[in-house]
Amino acid sequence: MDAWHRSSTRRDLFRLAATAAASAALPGVAHAARPESYTSGEIVENGHHFFGSISRGLAEGLEQANKKWGRPNAYILGQEAGGAFIGGVCYGEGEMFTRNAGRRRVFWQGPSLGLDAGADGDRTMMLVYNLPEIDAIYRRYAGVNGSAYLIGGLGFTALNNEEVVVMPVRSGLGARLGVALSYLKFTQNSTWNPF
Incomplete structure (x- = not known):
């Protein structure tokens, strides 16, 4: 084997090793894959660990949602705070799992407008x-939000952007009553701008 051929083979091996190392080191490489879906049992179990003892209400809401949209292929666990008097705003943060x-x-934030107070x-x-791929979450999702609880409650809302549907399930403390048009804007970084 001549010197040029040995050098070429080493270069090819080095290139292959460098490509493999870069793929393993970069977490963003997996973002192009479409997330696989979760079963109802997995979502209810994760919700039970997250919320506590409200898994029956979660299971019933999930059953209705699955009939309409199939099985979820991602979910977000987090917390949010909001308030409204005719116009309102909410802010939240969490982690999306696939x-x-x-x-x-x-992070999410968004305005609302309607008959809503609390x-x-x-x-x-x-x-x-x-969700077609993991970065597709970073958009605005619009819908109608309804709330009715004093001290605590469990609420479901459906928001969409084209074919992607986000269904927030909230277990909250506070006093809130009303119906409002709203949207949530998902971002990679925290911001005070709800628009």
């Missing part, structure tokens, strides 16, 4: 349906 595309820190602080689980 089965095969990794985890991602997410303030609340919530533990929030958001089920995400039809």
Whole structure:
């Protein structure tokens, strides 16, 4: 084997090793994969650990959502706070989990407008349906939000952006009553701007 051929083979091996090392070291490489879906049992179990003893209400809401949109392929666990008097705002943060595309820190904020008054602080689980890839969460999702509880409660809302549906499940403390048009904007970094 001549010197040029040995050098070429070493270069190819070095390139292959460098590519493999870069793929393993970069967490963003997995973001192109479509997340795999979760079963209802997995979501209810994770919700039970997150919320505590409200898994029956979660199971019933999840059953209805799964009939409409299939199985979620991501979910977010976090907390949020909000308030409204006709116009309102909410802010939240959490972590998005996927089965095969990794985890991602997410922040959300958004305005609301409607017949809505009160303030609340919530533990929030958001089920995400039809997410094509992990970075697709960073958009605005619009819908109608309804709340009715004093001291505590469990609420479901459905927000969408084209084919992707985000269903926040909130277990909160506070006093809130009303119905409002709202949207949530998901971002990679925290911001005070709800728009």
